[in-house]
Amino acid sequence: MGDYEASKINHDNHLLLDQPLLRLPYELLRKNFRSAHFVIEKDSTQVKATLKEAATASLSGKSSPDDVLKNLDVMLNKMRGLKRKLSACADEEERLYRQLDARTAHLAELNDIHTVDDVRYQPWSRKRLDRLMVDYMLRHGYSDSAEAMSEQKGMQDLVDIETFKSMNRIRKALENGSVAEALAWCQENKKELRKMDSDLEFNLRYQQFIELIRTQDTPRKLEAIAHAKKYLLPYRDTHPDEVSTICGLLAYPPIYNFDSGTGRPNPSKAGIFPLQLGPNYDNNGSLYPLLTVCPPRYTNIYSQTRWQELADSFVAAHNELLSLPSSPLLHIALNAGLSALKTPACHSNVQHSTAAGYNTGNKNTTVCPICSMELNELAKAVPYAHHSKSHVEHDLYVLPNDRVYGKARLLEYAKKNGLPDSLVKDLVTGDVFPWDELKKVFIT
Amino acid sequence: MDTLRREIHSLNKAPKLRSTVQDVDKIIEELEAARAQVAATLDTHTASLTMAKLQNPLNRHFEVMTQDLKNVSKVHKNLGKTLDKAMPVKPLPTDHDVMAEHMDLINRAIAMHLLREGEFSVAETFQNETQDDVTLADVTATQPSTGPDGTEDQIMSEPDGGGPDLMEMSYQSEPVAKRQQSQASHIPPPELKDRFADMYRILESIRHHDLGPAIEWAREHSEELEARGSNFEFDLTKLQYVWLFRGPEVNGLPSDRPNGRLGAYLYGKENFPRFQARHLHEIQQLASAMVFAPNLPDSPYSSLFAVDQSFSEIAASFTREFCSLLGLSAESPLYIATTAGALALPRAIKYASAALAKGTAWTTTDELAFETPLPSNMIYHSIFVCPVSKEQTNEANPPVMIPCGHVLGRETLKKLCKGNRFKCPYCPQDGLFKDARRIVL
Ligand SMILES: [Zn+2]
Ligand SMILES: [Zn+2]
Numbered sequence: 001m002g003d004y005e006a007s008k009i010n011h012d013n014h015l016l017l018d019q020p021l022l023r024l025p026y027e028l029l030r031k032n033f034r035s036a037h038f039v040i041e042k043d044s045t046q047v048k049a050t051l052k053e054a055a056t057a058s059l060s061g062k063s064s065p066d067d068v069l070k071n072l073d074v075m076l077n078k079m080r081g082l083k084r085k086l087s088a089c090a091d092e093e094e095r096l097y098r099q100l101d102a103r104t105a106h107l108a109e110l111n112d113i114h115t116v117d118d119v120r121y122q123p124w125s126r127k128r129l130d131r132l133m134v135d136y137m138l139r140h141g142y143s144d145s146a147e148a149m150s151e152q153k154g155m156q157d158l159v160d161i162e163t164f165k166s167m168n169r170i171r172k173a174l175e176n177g178s179v180a181e182a183l184a185w186c187q188e189n190k191k192e193l194r195k196m197d198s199d200l201e202f203n204l205r206y207q208q209f210i211e212l213i214r215t216q217d218t219p220r221k222l223e224a225i226a227h228a229k230k231y232l233l234p235y236r237d238t239h240p241d242e243v244s245t246i247c248g249l250l251a252y253p254p255i256y257n258f259d260s261g262t263g264r265p266n267p268s269k270a271g272i273f274p275l276q277l278g279p280n281y282d283n284n285g286s287l288y289p290l291l292t293v294c295p296p297r298y299t300n301i302y303s304q305t306r307w308q309e310l311a312d313s314f315v316a317a318h319n320e321l322l323s324l325p326s327s328p329l330l331h332i333a334l335n336a337g338l339s340a341l342k343t344p345a346c347h348s349n350v351q352h353s354t355a356a357g358y359n360t361g362n363k364n365t366t367v368c369p370i371c372s373m374e375l376n377e378l379a380k381a382v383p384y385a386h387h388s389k390s391h392v393e394h395d396l397y398v399l400p401n402d403r404v405y406g407k408a409r410l411l412e413y414a415k416k417n418g419l420p421d422s423l424v425k426d427l428v429t430g431d432v433f434p435w436d437e438l439k440k441v442f443i444t
Numbered sequence: 445m446d447t448l449r450r451e452i453h454s455l456n457k458a459p460k461l462r463s464t465v466q467d468v469d470k471i472i473e474e475l476e477a478a479r480a481q482v483a484a485t486l487d488t489h490t491a492s493l494t495m496a497k498l499q500n501p502l503n504r505h506f507e508v509m510t511q512d513l514k515n516v517s518k519v520h521k522n523l524g525k526t527l528d529k530a531m532p533v534k535p536l537p538t539d540h541d542v543m544a545e546h547m548d549l550i551n552r553a554i555a556m557h558l559l560r561e562g563e564f565s566v567a568e569t570f571q572n573e574t575q576d577d578v579t580l581a582d583v584t585a586t587q588p589s590t591g592p593d594g595t596e597d598q599i600m601s602e603p604d605g606g607g608p609d610l611m612e613m614s615y616q617s618e619p620v621a622k623r624q625q626s627q628a629s630h631i632p633p634p635e636l637k638d639r640f641a642d643m644y645r646i647l648e649s650i651r652h653h654d655l656g657p658a659i660e661w662a663r664e665h666s667e668e669l670e671a672r673g674s675n676f677e678f679d680l681t682k683l684q685y686v687w688l689f690r691g692p693e694v695n696g697l698p699s700d701r702p703n704g705r706l707g708a709y710l711y712g713k714e715n716f717p718r719f720q721a722r723h724l725h726e727i728q729q730l731a732s733a734m735v736f737a738p739n740l741p742d743s744p745y746s747s748l749f750a751v752d753q754s755f756s757e758i759a760a761s762f763t764r765e766f767c768s769l770l771g772l773s774a775e776s777p778l779y780i781a782t783t784a785g786a787l788a789l790p791r792a793i794k795y796a797s798a799a800l801a802k803g804t805a806w807t808t809t810d811e812l813a814f815e816t817p818l819p820s821n822m823i824y825h826s827i828f829v830c831p832v833s834k835e836q837t838n839e840a841n842p843p844v845m846i847p848c849g850h851v852l853g854r855e856t857l858k859k860l861c862k863g864n865r866f867k868c869p870y871c872p873q874d875g876l877f878k879d880a881r882r883i884v885l
Contacts, residue, residue: 006818007819013789016789016793019533040510047471047506064488065486065488068491072479073479079468086468090461093461097455101453105449116787125783132782137573144569144572144573325535326541332541335541335785335792336788336789338781339816340788341818341824344838350839352826352884369775371824374553374557374777378543378549381546385815387836390828403883442848
């Protein structure tokens with residue numbers, strides 16, 4: 001039963017949860033390089049052009065020394081601006097190099113640890129748990145906790161507070177109905193998003209359109225049409241469904257709060273009477289008396305839950321762009337770990353003892369982590385572990401109450417309880433029985 | 445990893461974006477010099493001459509800058525390659541994130557972990573932040589999918605060996621409203637913080653070789669400890685006796701109360717009698733050791749009196765007993781679960797990708813479809829796999845012992861039955877179905 005194989009650390013596979021630890025700074029390094037490249041290209045092209053123009057003008061006598069000075073000042077300003085931006089990029093690069101250094105050092109500590117029983121493994125694995133918790137906190141927007149934790153543990157270089165803070169800023173803006181922040185982010189990452197075939201920008205623009213229509217204010221509706229022409233029509237080929245709803249949306253104003261189930265107006269929430277009357281057609285060509293029944297596709301469009309969907313799809317794009325897994329790492333670790341530890345006994349109505357490791361010298365029988373209050377309810381969500389062989393104590397005996405224990409443990413417990421040699425005590429229920437009522441159990 | 449480590453270590457010598465900043469500086473210098481020249485004379489000829497002369501050096505600097513940028517790009521590309529080699533991308537299983545539906549329970553587990561680790565201020569920050577979150581979600585309620593509130597009091601009850609304290613810990617025995625009830629599941633029992641504060645206070649004393657607070661705690665919980673079959677109280681008394689016995693030069697205790705052999709004698713006389721029924725032999729040994737006092741290290745009792753390890757051992761067993769009386773495992777369950785997760789993950793990924801290829805989900809059944817071996821110290825309950833069906837027994841198919849003492853899964857036994865009778869597959873005995881006993885392993 002001393003499963004040595006299971007205690008071995010397979011270095012190729014032990015760092016699966018730690019991939020983002022190096023991937024993220026690397027992706028940020030590339031992103032940072034791209035912005036450096038971009039500003040250099042932009043500003044140096046302009047400065048070079050200004051220089052050429054100014055020199056030509058000056059040489060041909062078209063400009064005065066004052067004009068030359070003015071041009072030089074323009075160039076100096078540009079270059080000083082460039083210096084500021086590049087210095088920020090250079091700082092960021094240094095920060096990321098420092099992070100990468102700290103992170104590989106942390107991962108390399110595992111190199112000469114070959115089994116989980118190594119005393120050095122526990123501190124390492126605890127540090128990993130700390131990282132996973134901070135990752136969890138950051139992804140859910142608990143940034144005060146994340147900061148407090150990383151400061152307390154001195155692990156600032158091992159966690160990504162800034163990245164997630166700015167992600168959460170944009171996410172919260174979307175949840176509060178503001179697209180500006182997300183659109184700016186799309187602008188910053190235009191190329192990469194295009195490579196990913198991301199819908200995000202289209203959906204943001206589409207939402208802007210919906211919000212303009214929602215007001216039912218004539219100038220806003222005109223603005224909506226202009227907006228649709230500029231930002232939505234170009235997506236006709238990739239998003240034919242949404243683009244085809246544009247005209248429909250102009251016809252189905254959200255005056256009634258349509259019931260999304262039946263498509264009928266919800267009378268309790270009825271607003272102003274519709275201005276337009278008359279039959280209308282939906283895309284399938286069937287007749288809908290205007291504003292009596294709204295096709296479900298339109299009621300969904302006015303739904304407030306779209307903001308949450310936008311926030312979620314922003315987060316998804318953000319994580320994909322930075323090679324981050326879509327779920328918090330702690331979820332992934334818990335999902336696998338709870339299952340691996342869970343046994344049928346953990347949620348059983350019958351009280352089971354904890355002692356399987358008893359023979360291997362693991363005499364410190366403690367409450368099982370899945371049975372413990374912290375995780376018991378959570379573990380209901382996962383299946384229990386699969387075992388192909390039994391794990392039981394040696395030399396088992398069944399008590400008259402049908403409970404089974406190893407002989408060594410029964411002897412020790414009886415002695416601890418000061419019982420005479422002829423008696424045993426049930427470790428869970430506390431019942432006392434004479435030894436000769438016990439029966440040997442054979443496990444094959 | 446080593447190659448990657450070396451490469452990252454040498455990055456400080458590699459070309460960096462800082463070099464382009466220096467290039468910009470040079471361009472700024474040239475521009476400033478030119479400006480100074482033009483400004484000094486304000487003469488048309490000088491101006492055009494300066495501008496003409498500025499072209500070449502400036503363009504050269506721009507070229508250098510482009511080259512510098514290229515060099516940096518090369519460094520990044522190489523780093524990417526080394527990273528891919530050292531840590532090839534292996535997608536994590538995120539398709540069925542069942543944990544996502546149980547944020548409240550995860551938050552609670554984290555809060556409890558922080559408390560048991562003694563991170564009280566982080567725990568408080570976390571609890572405030574998560575509580576705001578819950579309140580917010582409840583108020584806005586735009587999303588019907590937010591938080592299932594079917595969480596019952598059951599969370600508070602402990603299925604395995606929970607002490608009586610647990611009932612005291614659930615602070616709302618009669619929840620006023622469902623809302624409050626669901627909120628209660630987000631936070632650890634309020635008393636937990638005080639309990640762990642106690643625990644750390646006592647541990648701190650033990651670390652300073654002061655057993656007083658631990659002894660006091662053990663005496664208060666004497667009955668519960670005894671019910672657990674724990675020797676903790678006696679172990680403490682024994683260590684205190686030994687500690688006094690070693691005298692002021694070892695224990696450094698003030699001499700205002702009896703110390704040394706006399707102190708130990710008086711302490712033992714007062715405290716050992718309570719344990720006589722259960723530990724008579726050991727008490728006798730400790731008493732006899734008095735005789736060897738001058739040259740204890742050479743006596744047969746030397747091991748009884750070694751204290752170097754004893755304090756850290758007593759600290760560990762104190763933590764274990766303390767947590768057990770709270771119905772909690774001694775080691776943080778969150779720590780064990782994530783460590784087990786890291787160990788089980790490679791198998792899970794392997795299986796999940798195979799299942800994905802077959803189009804089957806892997807989290808819908810009661811039992812995992814693949815084995816995730818864990819070290820034996822991570823196996824807490826007995827596992828019984830029926831030797832005939834190779835199925836793990838559970839509530840629906842419990843282990844049964846037949847009269848010969850062999851154990852089978854109940855389903856197997858049913859199949860073996862011809863009428864009411866069966867033949868044991870492992871020995872020549874046969875029996876009646878009604879004589880099979882359901883056993884609890
Ligand atoms: Zn359990
Ligand atoms: Zn048999």
